[in-house]
Amino acid sequence: MSLPSKVEYALLALLEMASQPDLKKPLTVNEITAKQPIPERYLEQIFASLRRGGLLKSQRGSKGGYVLAREPQDITLLEIVSIIEGNRQIKENMDVSTVEMKLIQESWQQANQAAQSILGQYTLLDLCKQRESYIQQSLMYYI
Template identity: 30%
Template sequence: MKISTKGRYGLTIMMELARNFGDGPISLKSIAEKNQLSEHYLEQLVAPLRNAGMVKSIRGAYGGYILSKSPEEITAGQIIRILEGPISPVDFTEEDDPAKRDLWVRIRDSIAEVLDSTTLAYLISFQDEGKKDNYMFYI
């Protein structure tokens, strides 16, 4: 399974909203500019997220989008499934060789476990930690 730009950019939108959770709505224009992405493409991606109840849109001059739940309650797996569909490395059937089918099921379940155990809160804390300036002073 290869995650397309839909999944990657959708995760970017959600991480930006998580980073600003509780501070009011964020415009897609600001997310697009900050991440050097197409605003038009982000508009296409936010629609399924809104329809799935992951984000809420706020109208008006200071409008934009907010998360509908806290970043601790939203997982990468939920976002990827909304934008990409079911998580599966290959299509397989019950008629497939049992050994290969077992391999595909284990791979699918491992990917799903990682995605489903990774929250937006974790992702933004991990990303924010990497941006801290660590100065080394020598005397």
């Protein structure tokens, strides 16, 4: 399984927003795309979905932009993925005509449940902390 680009861009943008010292200061799409390799028009579409999903608030005006609707520790990766991707689960009432199809369906459901469990354990704040840890490690140099 691969990480869809739409989810990757959403995570990059939200991580950028959650890493700001002042979480109440709105960030524009331009400010985020200047720091992260995200196409501007694509990010606008992603932000529209995140706003409708309740993760972002938009502010109009010359000092407008986007802010997180909740604190980073209250936003799980599962929420982000669910808003961007939707709830893509195998239909339980799917017509299973062969043993092989039943095995495939059961395996896929177990993988989906495991992924949801892991994504539900991590928050945006966890990503911010891990990012800071990686930055600190990369700043270490030896003489």
